[in-house]
Amino acid sequence: MSKLKLYYDLMSQPSRALYMFVKKNKIPFEDKALALRNGEHKQEAYKKINPFQLVPVIDDNGFILTESVAILQYLCSRYDLPEHWYPRKDLKAQAKVNEYLNWQHVNTRMNCAMVFRHLVIIPRETKKPVDWEQVNAMKKRVSYVVDHLDKSFLKDKPYLCGMEVSVADLLCICELMQLNAVHEEQLYESNPNIKAWSDRVKNTLNPEFEEAHKIVYRVRDMYKTVLAPSFAKLYCDRIFLVRFLCILRLGRLYLGMHTLKLFYDLMSQPSRAVYIFLKANNIPFEAIQIAIRNGDHLKEAYTRITPFQQVPVIDDNGFVLTESVAILQYLCMKYKLPDHWNPLKNPESHARVQEYLHWQHANTRFYGTMLFRILLRLPQETKQPVNKQEAEEYRKANMAVVRHLDKYFLKDKKFLCGEDISIADILAVCELMQLHVIDEDYIIYQNDKVKAWFNRVKDRLGPAFDEGHRIVYKVHDLYKSSWKSELAKL
Structure with missing residues (x-):
């Protein structure tokens, strides 16, 4: 069988996560490093592999997969890795990891990336000075993210989703490290709980962590000595481009009891998906409508249910879950629905x-x-x-x-x-x-x-x-x- 091929660039946060993961778990792979700064991801040969022209990508003996989260989950099953990385046997433990994996796209990932983008990428592309109003706005968003990492995910646990490291921790720390590249690590290290967690994750992942982040440390040195002073003088030259996700916030959370409850608003696309799914599969539930147009999601009572103030949210007899994707995956497993909905056997x-x-x-x-x-x-x-x-x-x-x-x-x-x-x-x-x-x-x-x-x-x-x-x-x-x-x- 052919060796797993990994296409990556270590200036890409999810690429670093995947690179560390295969190294840490001693998964043999063929190194296919790409230089995004040189436009190698735009070349026709790579476009045939991945029409989205992004990294990372794996090719497992002809089976090509994009999207870092999907890749990490696939590798856990493919190589039967320890459960702590991505739980396959414990339904609720898996649901909590899935909850973070879907929340992070528009929170940890987007906001940390946007701080980096406004401090490095945009000034280089536009040859204009840093827009500090935008930077400060993004910093506030990162502070919001860090607060939820602490209070909604970490709480009193050593890792985001449990007592051992998971792919959630791996992806999260790689996103936060983008702030280190621009000397903004105080945005998360100023929170004692998150600082202790980040140190714990780094120690757990070493020496692979340090190896994967060498490029980040080099950019950090360059930013302080060359890049930041050059932006102050409105002088820019091109080095590299990094493509970032820009998507709307989606998060959720709630604590409750008794039968399955669904908090929803049918003008919300993911609310409709969960509502239709429950109806189509004849799963009984208590429907609790949250009228977003009337501001119901901003009221104190609902904020106690979910600090993210969004829909949908489910409460399954005290087990609370946010993020529509995590909810749908959980329901498939909880109610042992036909495998076509979320195929776990293949x-x-x-x-x-x-x-x-x-x-x-x-x-x-x-x-x-x-x-x-x-x-x-x-x-x-x-x-x-x-x-x-x-x-x-x-x-x-x-x-x-x-x-x-x-x-x-x-x-x-x-x-x-x-x-x-x-x-x-x-x-x-x-x-x-x-x-x-x-x-x-x-x-x-x-x-x-x-x-x-x-x-x-x-x-x-x-x-x-x-x-x-x-x-x-x-x-x-x-x-x-x-x-x-x-x-x-x-």
């Missing part, structure tokens, strides 16, 4: 579903939400006309998402990840339905293959789909009959 099928679940945060979910926000939310809130240039940019981005759904995920299959429906499909259609609200669903229907898949998923979900989207249909009718013309007059 590592490759499972990895494919995980690949989409983590890709969608920055693609299907982000771009659809942004177009919805630009065409409807922002004009309503600001009483300003639609920014037509931005709207057109996000239309094109949504069209690119649909192309990737076709060419990379769907290909010649009936569903995104196989021949039967999975939680990837249900999350995807709920995000795409946000385009229906604003009369932009032609973006979906102009691709015949995606249109056929979309209708296939709707049919497979039966009455639960229309029940979960009843508010979407109402808002679409309002938008088409009056709101659209009213906004055009602004």
Whole structure:
């Protein structure tokens, strides 16, 4: 059997996490280092391997997988690694790791990356001085993240999700280390609990940690002696580019008791996905509607349920879980649902579903939400006309998402990840339905293959789909009959 191939660049946070992981667990691999700064990820040969042109990527004897979280989960199963890395036997332990893995995309990852981006990448690209207003805003977001890492995840445990290190800790520390590169580590080290945790994780991962972060330390030295002074003088020259995820916040949390409770708002795409999933699988639950439009999510009573003040959240007899992806995975295992929803028996099928679940945060979910926000939310809130240039940019981005759904995920299959429906499909259609609200669903229907898949998923979900989207249909009718013309007059 061929050796595992790993494509990576150690200036990429998830690349460092994966590099350390395979080294720490003594998984033999063929080193395929890429230099993003030289544009090697843009070359045609690499595009054939990964059309997203990002790192990391693995090729396991012809099985290619993108998305670092999916890769880490796959490797844990593939090599039967110790349970502490990613629990496969303990349902609740796995759910808690999944909760962080999905929360981190738009919190730890996005905000730490944006501090680095505003201090290094943007000044180099634009040849303009650092925008300290933006930097300070991002620092506040990082402080928010660190506070939740402490109070919502770590609490009184030695590691984020339990008593031993997991892939959650590995990914988290690599994101935080991006702050070290720009001398902003005090943003997390000023919290004693997080400082102690970070030291604990580094010690656990050494010597692989130090090896993987050599490039970060070099950039740190360069930033203090060369980069920061040069930005102050408005002097910039090109060294490297790093692509960052920019997606909307998604997090959640709650403490409760008795039967399964679902806190939701059907104008929330992931809320609809969980609601429809429960209905389609005949899982009994207590429906607790949170009217976001009325500010119910900001009230003190709900803040005690979830400090993130978002939906959906479930409480399963006192076990509280946030993040829609983690919730859906937990429900599949808890209720022993058919394997097609979240295939655990086949590592490759499972990895494919995980690949989409983590890709969608920055693609299907982000771009659809942004177009919805630009065409409807922002004009309503600001009483300003639609920014037509931005709207057109996000239309094109949504069209690119649909192309990737076709060419990379769907290909010649009936569903995104196989021949039967999975939680990837249900999350995807709920995000795409946000385009229906604003009369932009032609973006979906102009691709015949995606249109056929979309209708296939709707049919497979039966009455639960229309029940979960009843508010979407109402808002679409309002938008088409009056709101659209009213906004055009602004």
